Amino acid sequence: MTGISGKVVAIAGASSGIGEATAVHLAERGAKLVLGARRSDLLDVLVEQITRGGGEAVAVTTDVRRRADLEELVATAQRRFGRLDVLFSNAGSMAVSAFDELRTDDWELMVDVNIKGVLNGIAAALPVFRAQGFGQFVHTASTAAYKVVPQQSVYAATKTAVKVLTEGLRQEAGPNLRVTLVSPGFTNTEGVGKGGSAETAAALIAQRDQIAMPPDAIARAVAFAIEQPDGVDVGEIVVRPTAQS
Numbered sequence: 001m002t003g004i005s006g007k008v009v010a011i012a013g014a015s016s017g018i019g020e021a022t023a024v025h026l027a028e029r030g031a032k033l034v035l036g037a038r039r040s041d042l043l044d045v046l047v048e049q050i051t052r053g054g055g056e057a058v059a060v061t062t063d064v065r066r067r068a069d070l071e072e073l074v075a076t077a078q079r080r081f082g083r084l085d086v087l088f089s090n091a092g093s094m095a096v097s098a099f100d101e102l103r104t105d106d107w108e109l110m111v112d113v114n115i116k117g118v119l120n121g122i123a124a125a126l127p128v129f130r131a132q133g134f135g136q137f138v139h140t141a142s143t144a145a146y147k148v149v150p151q152q153s154v155y156a157a158t159k160t161a162v163k164v165l166t167e168g169l170r171q172e173a174g175p176n177l178r179v180t181l182v183s184p185g186f187t188n189t190e191g192v193g194k195g196g197s198a199e200t201a202a203a204l205i206a207q208r209d210q211i212a213m214p215p216d217a218i219a220r221a222v223a224f225a226i227e228q229p230d231g232v233d234v235g236e237i238v239v240r241p242t243a244q245s
């Protein structure tokens with residue numbers, strides 16, 4: 001199936017920022033959405049907004065650290081819409097800090113959400129995609145996977161892991177599945193520095209407010225990867241604000 005209209009897209013991390021913008025963009029272009037995140041109140045508002053606009057969407061409370069939650073996200077797509085065309089694993093934590101602060105709980109959180117969350121998505125969707133004979137994984141990494149900067153090492157390591165496992169998955173996917181990595185640069189979302197140390201977060205937020213691009217820049221990149229004809233696999237997209245070095 002070429003294009004976006006009619007495709008069933010599940011988004012893990014859909015309640016704000018890039019995931020929310022992508023849900024809105026894809027719904028406007030005729031996709032059917034299955035929206036996952038922990039904040040179900042925000043998901044319900046988004047479902048209402050999409051439905052009011054004539055689109056189709058359903059919310060599933062999802063914590064990507066729980067394998068069963070990803071299985072339920074995928075199963076909901078199958079129950080409600082009969083199949084799953086795309087799993088967009090976008091949930092992420094940017095709880096950044098300097099090593100000296102020893103914010104070990106944040107390190108663990110980023111590993112659990114950013115790496116294990118993506119793996120849980122693969123475990124849930126891969127057997128379904130194999131059985132269907134089609135399907136596409138889209139994973140959110142970051143420009144941090146391409147350039148390490150101070151205070152972001154653990155975050156950068158998790159996003160590098162996402163980049164590596166996505167490329168490995170692409171190589172194993174075979175001729176019927178598609179695997180895409182989307183790496184945003186500074187994007188204007190609430191997630192920048194969220195949960196990180198106050199000092200690091202403040203510096204990042206100041207930079208975000210100066211140079212960040214709107215999240216629909218990433219939504220359009222995701223849409224580009226999804227709308228390609230069968231047999232065309234967009235492997236990697238990096239999108240930065242022009243002002244980002």
Ligand SMILES: NC(=O)c1ccc[n+]([C@@H]2O[C@H](COP(=O)([O-])OP(=O)(O)OC[C@H]3O[C@@H](n4cnc5c(N)ncnc54)[C@H](OP(=O)(O)O)[C@@H]3O)[C@@H](O)[C@H]2O)c1
Pocket residue numbers: 012013014015016017018019036037038039040062063064065090091092093094113140141142143183184185186187188189190191192194215
């Ligand atoms: N903004 C940037 O500059 C930037 C740059 C590069 C990469 N990224 C990446 O882009 C992705 C989206 O981030 P964003 O910038 O759009 O920030 P955001 O607005 O904070 O979005 C993060 C999303 O992830 C979800 N999430 C977090 N932990 C989760 C969990 N345990 N289970 C399920 N969902 C969870 C959040 O939903 P709940 O809190 O409701 O669960 C939210 O929907 C992340 O992977 C981030 O690392 C962002």
